[in-house]
Amino acid sequence: MSTHAVVIGGGLxxxxxxxxxxxxxxxxxxxxxxxEPHRPYQxxxxxxxxxxxxxxxxxxxxxxxxxxxxxxxxxxxxxxxRRILDDSVELSDGSxxxxxxxxxxxxxxxxxxxxxxxxAPGVHTFRTLDDADALRAALAHGDRRVALIGSGxxxxxxxxxxxxxxxxxxxxxxxxxxxxxxxxxxMGAMFRELHEEHGVSFRLGTNALAIETGGDGAxxxxxTDDGLVDADLVIVGIGAVPNTELAEAAGLxxxxxxxxxxxxxxxxxxxxxxxxxxxxxxxxxxxxxRSEHWANAIASGKVSAANMIGGDAVLDDVPYFYxxxxxxxxxxxxxxxxxxxxxxxxxxxxxxxxxxxxxxxxDRVVAGMNVNVWDVSDEIQRLIRERVVVxxxxxxxxxxxxxxxx
Numbered sequence: 079m080s081t082h083a084v085v086i087g088g089g090l091x092x093x094x095x096x097x098x099x100x101x102x103x104x105x106x107x108x109x110x111x112x113x114e115p116h117r118p119y120q121x122x123x124x125x126x127x128x129x130x131x132x133x134x135x136x137x138x139x140x141x142x143x144x145x146x147x148x149x150x151x152x153x154x155x156x157x158x159x160r161r162i163l164d165d166s167v168e169l170s171d172g173s174x175x176x177x178x179x180x181x182x183x184x185x186x187x188x189x190x191x192x193x194x195x196x197x198a199p200g201v202h203t204f205r206t207l208d209d210a211d212a213l214r215a216a217l218a219h220g221d222r223r224v225a226l227i228g229s230g231x232x233x234x235x236x237x238x239x240x241x242x243x244x245x246x247x248x249x250x251x252x253x254x255x256x257x258x259x260x261x262x263x264x265m266g267a268m269f270r271e272l273h274e275e276h277g278v279s280f281r282l283g284t285n286a287l288a289i290e291t292g293g294d295g296a297x298x299x300x301x302t303d304d305g306l307v308d309a310d311l312v313i314v315g316i317g318a319v320p321n322t323e324l325a326e327a328a329g330l331x332x333x334x335x336x337x338x339x340x341x342x343x344x345x346x347x348x349x350x351x352x353x354x355x356x357x358x359x360x361x362x363x364x365x366x367x368r369s370e371h372w373a374n375a376i377a378s379g380k381v382s383a384a385n386m387i388g389g390d391a392v393l394d395d396v397p398y399f400y401x402x403x404x405x406x407x408x409x410x411x412x413x414x415x416x417x418x419x420x421x422x423x424x425x426x427x428x429x430x431x432x433x434x435x436x437x438x439x440x441d442r443v444v445a446g447m448n449v450n451v452w453d454v455s456d457e458i459q460r461l462i463r464e465r466v467v468v469x470x471x472x473x474x475x476x477x478x479x480x481x482x483x484x
Contacts (some may be wrong), residue, residue, distance in 0.1 A: 081106030082176045084167050084384060086324070087183030088112025089275060090120045090372065091353025093140030094379025095181050095386075104387050108151045109175045111167065113158035116207055117146065122372040124210040126402050130242050131214065138207065150242045161186075162328035162349075179348050179386045182325055182336060183379070186318035186354040186370060195289030200297035201311045201312045204236060216311050220244035225300045225309035227286050229256035231401060233315035234269060238403040240313075241276050248307050249273070250281045250300055260414065264422055265435055265447065269403070272431065276404050281307060291484050318370055320355045333357065335368045339391045342382045350386055352378035362463070363413060371399035396459045403452075405433055411459045412445020416450040420444055423470045426451060434458070441467045457481055 083099060083106055085092045096108050096118075110118065118140045127133035146153050154169060161168040166176045190204035202213050213236070217224070222245045226237050229251035240247045249256070256273070257266040270280060277307065284304045289312055292298035299308045320335045331345040332335040335357025342350045342358060355376045360367040377395045384391040400409045417437040426433030426449075434454060437445040442465050446458035457480040461468065464484075472478045 081178055083108045084175050084177040084181045085110045085181045086185060087353065088114045088116065088118050089185050089353060090140055090185060090375035091379040092183040092356050093118035094376050095183065095352060095383040096151050098209055098380045098383035099387065101217055102384060102387060109154060110151055111154040111157060111169065113156065114206060115156040117153060117155065124207065125204060125239065127230055127241040129210050129214055158335040161325055162324060181382050181386060182351040182355060183353045185354040186320045186326060187400045189317040189319050190316045191286065191316060193288050195291055198289050198291050198297045199295060201289055201314060203314050204232060217243045217245055222310040223308055224311055224313060225250060225307045226313045226315065227300065228315035230255055230260065230315065230317065234273065234403060236313055236403060237273060237278050237316055241278060248281060250280060250284055250286055250302060250307060252283065252285050254283050262422060268431065269427065272404060272406055293297055303438050322355060340394065341385045342378060342393060343385065351384040352382040358393055361392060363415065369397050371397065373398040396462050408447060408449045410447045411455055412437065412462055416444035423473050425474050425476055436473055438468060438470060443468055454480060
């Protein structure tokens with residue numbers, strides 16, 4: 079009996095899933111559908127080495143050229159999935175693909191800035207390879223005034239890239255401290271200091287009210303409630319929205335993402351969701367946790383593939399992500415929802431930005447961030463996963479081996 083797997087999405091979760099299906103011995107047909115014209119690629123490098131000009135274009139793709147054809151994965155590029163029927167997917171070109179197992183890895187899109195002028199030429203958002211190409215071309219001239227709206231991870235990575243090309247950068251955000259929502263004010267302040275040392279100016283506690291345009295209709299600045307920020311180009315980096323419309327139209331349960339269990343099964347048998355679009359139940363938290371990061375794309379791609387062919391894999395990885403900004407490299411492992419009332423314990427030198435920050439709640443590590451300190455992520459994740467009761471003094475002491483904390 080022939081079997082048909084359809085994977086909708088062109089990012090890392092989709093690419094990982096089709097790779098895992100073949101690695102696990104699945105010999106049925108695989109169709110991968112994406113509305114982008116490119117074969118599947120990774121998004122995290124776009125705002126780091128690729129945008130900075132350090133990494134070649136080919137490096138962002140999930141597989142080498144020809145991998146899909148070699149593994150009998152049929153690519154449907156630039157052909158969006160328009161509708162999910164009972165046992166097939168209808169594409170934008172009018173064709174249909176039969177399936178008996180379906181994976182939705184539809185990703186997310188940039189959150190829109192709802193102010194006058196937001197769609198003017200010279201206003202950039204950032205999510206796709208084409209976005210990265212356009213912004214890279216705009217920044218590479220150098221000596222341009224860049225107004226960047228948003229002070230989260232994507233905003234600060236784009237600020238670092240823009241400064242790397244010699245542009246003048248002003249970050250505009252309603253937050254008092256960059257990254258405060260993710261890291262809290264103490265660690266967020268460290269990133270502000272880093273950027274200020276590299277020439278970035280901040281307009282914090284400030285709302286963008288409108289994009290001002292010049293005589294040619296292109297962006298010429300950002301009007302804020304604290305005055306005008308002149309700019310030659312504007313970048314909007316205020317988060318992402320999961321692409322759930324296809325799932326909603328098919329009657330699947332959706333709430334801040336496509337609702338799935340810990341095995342990434344949706345409310346419809348035979349249909350799974352992974353990556354940025356999925357909102358899974360996480361067994362460690364006993365609650366839902368949607369993640370838009372690289373490691374989750376890989377882990378959820380593997381789990382969904384295993385369960386599409388009858389496995390019983392569970393998505394229970396400790397969430398992980400990383401960033402590179404100037405000379406700072408960072409890895410973060412842990413559960414953001416558990417850090418809100420946690421105590422921050424520092425091991426190392428904050429002034430030199432060589433440290434590990436631990437978030438400790440009820441004497442247990444719930445998250446850890448290593449900054450310019452390497453080969454410690456496994457131990458940080460062990461402390462979190464095993465719910466080890468810790469002594470904050472020993473946790474802060476660099477002389478105490480993390481492996482000895484048990």
